[in-house]
């Protein structure tokens with residue numbers, strides 16, 4: 565039964581497991597200017613799949629009318645996308661259907677182009693930013709991104725985001741054994757010194773090629789043990805029931821660390837997410853075996869109401885959970901390149 569217990573509770577978008585779906589991740593392009601070893605092969609084809617910005621804007625409007633309260637723009641690399649500022653501007657005009665809070669609009673970016681875009685994004689209505697940065701030393705950083713010269717650009721991007729008022733900036737670091745697991749302690753210092761929230765993410769089997777194996781994952785338990793040796797950790801309360809990160813600070817209150825452990829401690833029970841791929845497919849789980857052709861429906865002339873009813877039906881079949889690490893686990897039908905993180 566809906567937990568809100570009122571009309572809004574009955575009307576808001578829910579899946580077949582009665583989870584309220586309040587969080588939409590939209591991939592605005594599958595192009596990227598980095599070739600991170602845990603994500604892409606780097607052998608991009610000539611064809612990219614992107615929709616016109618107005619089409620994404622319409623789809624976002626429909627989702628917000630259904631109860632979406634948080635929108636995260638992602639990719640590919642979203643800052644490569646022409647028209648991104650227009651999309652943020654249009655999205656910022658929307659009001660959540662069942663909440664008096666403003667719509668939360670976030671971006672996940674590699675930060676390479678952020679120095680010049682942080683201020684315009686803030687002015688367009690962006691609420692928050694997450695910057696992916698997998699090492700605090702330039703050499704390891706380049707070994708992972710496989711593009712020279714990025715490290716300083718990302719550091720400048722972080723500064724620019726802070727100066728533009730997009731703080732507290734979150735830094736995402738996917739830990740890969742043998743690549744950047746040496747960076748854990750340095751990231752703790754980085755969080756304390758730069759006043760950013762560092763979030764370590766367990767590597768998931770979503771890469772384009774086949775680099776994932778259970779041994780490449782650095783589990784939450786190990787991350788916690790190592791951080792505790794830097795300084796004793798103190799657990800922080802979650803901001804929200806569906807928050808994916810376990811939050812910590814250190815015993816002197818300086819720095820904030822989040823650990824996102826989808827592999828060793830899955831949090832699917834509280835999943836509040838749906839995704840739209842850059843080519844307009846609705847995806848109910850990162851690990852789905854198929855997508856649903858929302859853009860096809862829209863291009864065949866569906867009204868907003870028809871799109872809404874269709875979405876309500878599709879999300880009834882949202883997966884209860886993923887099965888990473890279990891016998892018979894199937895890699896999802898598409899890699900992170902197309903899904904958007």
Ligand code: SAM
Pocket residue numbers: 596602603638639640641642672673674694695696736737738765766767768769770771900901904905
């Ligand atoms: N290009 C942008 C960026 O670098 O943040 C947005 C897209 S990227 C796919 C979004 C997030 O997903 C990044 O923080 C990235 O590190 C994370 N990611 C990509 N592949 C992953 C994987 N196999 N396991 C865990 N996280 C992954």
